Amino acid sequence: MSFLAINGSPRGKVSNTHQLITYFTKAMSPSFYKIAHLKEFYNKNQYDALIEEMKTYESILIGFPLYADWTPGYVKELFEKMGERRAELAGKKYLYLIQCGFPESHHCRYVARYCARFTDRIGGVSIGSIVRGNSEGARLIPETFFKDSKILGELGRIFETETRLDQGLLEAIAKPEKLTKSGLTRIALMQKLPLGNGYWNSQLKKNGAFEKRFDKPYEE
Ligand SMILES: Cc1cc2nc3c(=O)[nH]c(=O)nc-3n(C[C@H](O)[C@H](O)[C@H](O)COP(=O)(O)O)c2cc1C
Known part of the structure; x- marks a missing residue:
């Protein structure tokens, strides 16, 4: 198993972030990935245990919603802990799933740039960010009516085989970047x-x- 997807939503398992991660990992082989919920580590004050777990994976996704134009507080706290222990995490590949309630994915671009810079500063390899606006309904809309579930599944399938995020699919899922x-x-x-x-x-x-x-x- 070499891919850890961390759900950073304070809503834990019943979050849009978890739903989107579920679509992203759907086409992956079950032995390839694991999903962890940051809320559970936060509640037990176990960020060090999470870092220990992260050390055993080659690639790590951190998924989170935009809260007041930034990451939820405890995702930032995880970043700080990762910064403190960066030597132990050096060389890992990072990708991010950033989603927000407003329709324009443009709102997430600043934090996506921060994530790329952060990855660089902790000595990681940046794979990129999946950015999606209009995501508040993701956990409520049945999969058949949620068209981006297929795009996420395809992004995940390509990621598992090629360790990259497909640019065309990233652009498709980010629409609208800005409202006309x-x-x-x-x-x-x-x-x-x-x-x-x-x-x-x-x-x-x-x-x-x-x-x-x-x-x-x-x-x-
Ligand atoms: C406290 C709070 C602050 C939020 N701030 C923003 C924001 O600044 N921009 C935005 O587009 N959506 C914002 N939202 C909406 C969430 O990003 C959106 O509902 C998201 O899908 C929640 O994901 P989750 O279920 O994974 O937590 C906010 C929601 C909450 C509860």
Whole structure:
């Protein structure tokens, strides 16, 4: 077994990140990979144990959602631990799966650049980043209706045999990189429909924040 995929979502197993990693590893031979959930190591204060495990793999994927335009805090904490123990991890191959809620994958590009630089600074080999916007629904949409499940599966299949991420597939899964004017107009129109904000409004209500959705606490 030589590929470890780390799911860095604070939602653990029930996350979009885990779902996307599952698609990425779907076509791989089961003896080739293992999925680990960072949440479990964090809860038990066991990052050192995770580093020990990482040492036994040739390639490591770190997958995470964008939280406030950056990695979740404990993914950053893992990066710091990897930095401290970089000599033990030198020469490993790294790839990243970065996904976010906004439709434009462009939001993830800054952290993708950070990941490439980070890999370089810890003496790793950078394989690249899979970047995907509009991913909040990934864990809820059945696989047949989730078209990018096939692209992820194909990316994973090629990665297992050729240790690379296919550029054409990376570009396909990142669409839209940025919204066009007509795309923005379509979204503005959808927001006016009752269903347009249905999911987010239900989340706000669930958390008792619906009435406060237009608050501007820093304006006073
Ligand atoms: C606290 C928090 C902050 C977030 N910040 C961003 C953000 O800055 N940009 C973005 O596009 N999505 C943001 N999102 C949306 C998540 O990136 C998105 O829902 C993602 O699919 C969650 O993945 P997960 O289920 O693997 O945790 C945020 C979500 C939460 C809960």
